[in-house]
Amino acid sequence: MITEARGPRGSQQPYSTGYEQLLEMVRYEGAYPTRERADEAVRLVLAGLGRQLTGDERVDLARCLPLEAARVLTVQIPGSQPLTGWDFAKDIATRSGASLATTRWDIGAVFTAVSAQAGPLLITRILHRLPTGWALLFGRAGLTPAA
Template identity: 65%
Template sequence: MTLHAETTTASSTTAPAPAATDGSVTSYTGLLERVRYEGAYPTRERADQAVRSVLAALGRQLVGDERVQLAARLPFEAALTLTAQIPAVTPLGGWEFVKDIARSTGGSLATTRWDVGAVLVPVAHLAGPDLTDRIIRQLPSGYALLFGRPELLPARGAGPGERERGDR
C-alpha cells in the first residue's frame, strides 16, 4: 500500500493525521481521533473501545470483495480487527447488529447505537462512496443509517420500469 503525500503531511508535529476522505489509508491514531470527535468521547481509549467492538461486529457481517477492499482502506490495526472475525452464517439486520454489540459489550442500546454511528461514519469516509454503497447493498436492511446515509426505500406501488412520484 502506498500513502498519498497529502495524507502524510501535517501542519504541526503534534497534530494527529487527519482521516482520509479520498479512500486512502490513514493512521490508526487519525481514525481514533476522528471517532473521538464524532462520538464526543472524552479519551482516545474510549474511542478505541468503540472502534474495536464495532469493527469486530462488522467483520462478522461482511464477506467477499467488499470485506477485502474495506480492510485495504483501513489502518492496519483496524483492518486486523475487521478481518480476524469469522463471517456469520446468517447476517444480522441493522438493529440486530446494534443489539448484538450491546450484548457483547454490556452497553445500553442507546450508547451502542451512538458508538456504531461514531465508528461507521468515519469508516464510510475511508471506504469512499462507491465501496460504502456496495457494503450497504450487501448487508440486510438497516445499515445505511448506521453509516450516516439515508435509508432509501422503493415507493409503494412502483414496480420495475414505473416512474416514481417526483421522478419527472
C-alpha cells in the same frame, strides 16, 4: 465484556499514524473523553462488522483502513446468519454490556470515520451487500426503490 476484539494495550507496539488519525476522527465524532474510549468503540464495532461483511467488500474495506483496524475487521469469522441493522446494534449491545443508546452512538461514530476512509462508492457497495437497516447506521437514508 467482549474480549476477542481487544488485547492488552501494554504489550502492543505503538499505533500507526493512520490508526491514530482514525481514533481521533472517532473521538471527535463520538465526543469521547479519551483516545482509549474511541479505541474501544472502534474495536467493538469493527469486530461486529467483521462478523457480518463478506466477499470483495470486506477485502476492499480492509484495504482502506489502517492495519490495526483492518486486523480487527478481518480476524472475525463471518456469521452464518446475516443481521439487519437493528439486530446488529442489539448484538453489539449484548456483547458489550452497554445500553442500546450507547451502542448506537458508538456505531455511528465509528461508521462515520470508516465512511470517510472508505469513500461513498465502497460504502454503497457494502450497503447493497448487507440486509435492511444498515444505511441508517452509516448515516444514510434507508430508501427502497419504488414498485
